[in-house]
Amino acid sequence: MNITVIGAGYVGLVTGTCFAELGNQVTCIDVNKEKITNLTQGILPIYEPGLEPMVTSNMADGRLHFANSLNEQPHEPKVIFIAVGTPSDTDGSADMQYVLNAARSIGAYINDYCVVVDKSTVPVGVADQVRAAIQAELDKRGVATKFDVVSNPEFLREGAAIDDFMRPDRIIVGDASERSKAIMLELYTPIIRSKEKIYFMNVKDAEMTKYVANAMLATKISFMNEMSVLCERLGVDIENVRLGIGSDSRIGNAFIYPGCGYGGSCFPKDVKALIKMAENNGVDPLVLRAVEDRNYAQKRVLPAKIRKIFGDDLSDITIGVWGLSFKPGTDDMREASSLVLIESLIQQKARVQVYDPVAMPVAKEMMPAEWFLSGQLSFAEHQYAAVDAADALVLVTEWKPFCYPDLTAMKKLMRRHIILDGRNQYDPKQMQDAEFEYYGIGR
Ligand SMILES: NC(=O)c1ccc[n+]([C@@H]2O[C@H](COP(=O)([O-])OP(=O)(O)OC[C@H]3O[C@@H](n4cnc5c(N)ncnc54)[C@H](O)[C@@H]3O)[C@@H](O)[C@H]2O)c1
The missing domain is CATH 3.40.50.720 (NAD(P)-binding Rossmann-like Domain)
Structure with missing residues (x-):
């Protein structure tokens, strides 16, 4: 299948490279010219275990390409992924300017049916904005082609990104029409051993799933961090407590390791964006604020x-x-x-x-x-x-x-x-x- 990935960062580069590894023709697009020049020479913008040899071998086999714009790519894509950044805006909400710019560039480019897949983490309702931005560009050009926009949030972890991508716990796909559903199934079939691992749902549900997953993981960490402070005061070893509670199958061992606070490109900004979503919708995000406050203190x-x-x-x-x-x-x-x-x-x-x-x-x-x-x-x-x-x-x-x-x-x-x-x-x-x-x- 011909695939385009807009944004050659942690998610875009891993997504594009893994799909190329699975035999697809992939072009990764990035507005950062230096990034693309380096990538065409096999120089990666990020460190991710195992990624560099996979990029170079897929380039050598002619399945992976890099370009600065959609017009420069060698193949017409059937699927276009949006994998650009969604950093925090000044008020904590997720900044959608990069996603909407990508959407406009798609509207300015496509002439035939394709599936636009939102892989960036975006607040509930953004798929509609992406659809509208693409349609507005098509209208400007007088092009009457159909397209679908689906939400397909990414759950890979940096440091284990290739493994996570190739062996996902689940694939979430929001708002697929019968046509786009068939294409998404075809795309992901090689990496999901059982079709039960792919969840088709409403687009808003898919968008929200990503935020709730990250917020839940951040909550587990902040909760344990808070308990570690109390343990220290009480002369208790949190590590024994962790073992004691982690063995409870209702709790589990993941994400209950106390430490010096969580960071990264996702948890901090996604918790912030979810707080903003709650506030904008009249919900007081008591738990989420506590998660953030504990992390600041930690x-x-x-x-x-x-x-x-x-x-x-x-x-x-x-x-x-x-x-x-x-x-x-x-x-x-x-x-x-x-x-x-x-x-x-x-x-x-x-x-x-x-x-x-x-x-x-x-x-x-x-x-x-x-x-x-x-x-x-x-x-x-x-x-x-x-x-x-x-x-x-x-x-x-x-x-x-x-x-x-x-x-x-x-x-x-x-x-x-x-x-x-x-x-x-x-x-x-x-x-x-x-x-x-x-x-x-x-x-
Ligand atoms: N990093 C992770 O571990 C991770 C995991 C899951 C989901 N996500 C989500 O995936 C999205 C991407 O995150 P990332 O960490 O890969 O970001 P990143 O900052 O590493 O990469 C984003 C890339 O997009 C490019 N870009 C911006 N606008 C563009 C445009 N209009 N056209 C082409 N390229 C453009 C930037 O130059 C940059 O190279 C975010 O929404 C993030 O929340 C990230």
């Missing part, structure tokens, strides 16, 4: 622990930080907890030495140059260089190489033997035995 738990240990003035203190990205397996820095921690340390005049296996180039772009110029912030070449002469190590992102640290080497390197474990990765007893002062989350 990102400040590590800075508070550091103040408690070292005091407010950190001018003589060096802190090593392991991990920058909002989670392991990605270089995505959007809303990462590390940003809150590092800013707080810099404000308190600490020297900060950071290491992340992949996110340092992206993080560097987001941090003020004067932090580096003043020598307050440095990016280390190796995880152990980040703890050289450090008074404490803070683990922010649980990348695999941080799982089993060489404590003997660290004891020699570090000035003081203090570990703040923002993801409860380490065994407090083992740390104690190795004569490290250990601070976890809720233990």
Whole structure:
């Protein structure tokens, strides 16, 4: 099948590449010219495990193409995916300008029937706006072709995106006509072993499903984070509590790991957008606001622990930080907890030495140059260089190489033997035995 994906970011590039891998002809379109130039040379804009070889092999086999506009693509698509960003607007609602621009570009391009698939996360009712924007462009051009707009939200996780895409828990399709339903089934049949995994529903239900899924996951995290604060006060180990409740099949083990707050491109903005949707419709979003408030507070738990240990003035203190990205397996820095921690340390005049296996180039772009110029912030070449002469190590992102640290080497390197474990990765007893002062989350 000929497929076009508008937006070559985390979702668009993974979607396009995976569909090409399944034998389809795919063109990924992006308005960012540099991104497309790089992609045509096999240079990826993001880090995602396994994606680079899949992009290059599908390009080499002639199934995956990149272009700056719909007019430049080599094949007429039967399906056009919209996978552009939907960031928070100033009032917290989801900003639809990129989705509607994409819709207008589709209306200005198509001459024959095609299915327009909204993969971006969009508020309830946006499919109607997309349909209207396409129709208005067709009317301007006097083109009378039919088209369908369906909602098909994406649930992939960065760091495991290819696996999630190729082996989805479910596929949601909203508002499919008989014609578009057949096309969506044909498209997804190779990756769903059972047709029961594809849920056809009303378009608004599909749009809402994505927000409710993300808000539910964020709620589980914030709930456990709040419990971790209480556990700490009560002298209870949240990790034992987590095991105790996770084994209850009604609760489950996923998303109940306490930590230093959730970040990323989705949970923060999607919770915000859902709050706005609730407010705009006369519903007081009591739970959602609490989820957000707890996350704001949780990102400040590590800075508070550091103040408690070292005091407010950190001018003589060096802190090593392991991990920058909002989670392991990605270089995505959007809303990462590390940003809150590092800013707080810099404000308190600490020297900060950071290491992340992949996110340092992206993080560097987001941090003020004067932090580096003043020598307050440095990016280390190796995880152990980040703890050289450090008074404490803070683990922010649980990348695999941080799982089993060489404590003997660290004891020699570090000035003081203090570990703040923002993801409860380490065994407090083992740390104690190795004569490290250990601070976890809720233990
Ligand atoms: N990142 C995730 O893990 C994830 C998971 C599920 C759903 N989503 C949703 O998918 C959507 C995309 O997210 P993302 O993280 O891939 O975004 P992203 O910012 O990584 O990529 C979006 C891309 O769209 C391009 N773009 C914007 N307007 C365009 C236009 N008119 N024509 C062509 N290209 C255009 C941008 O240049 C950018 O490269 C969002 O709605 C997001 O909420 C993201």
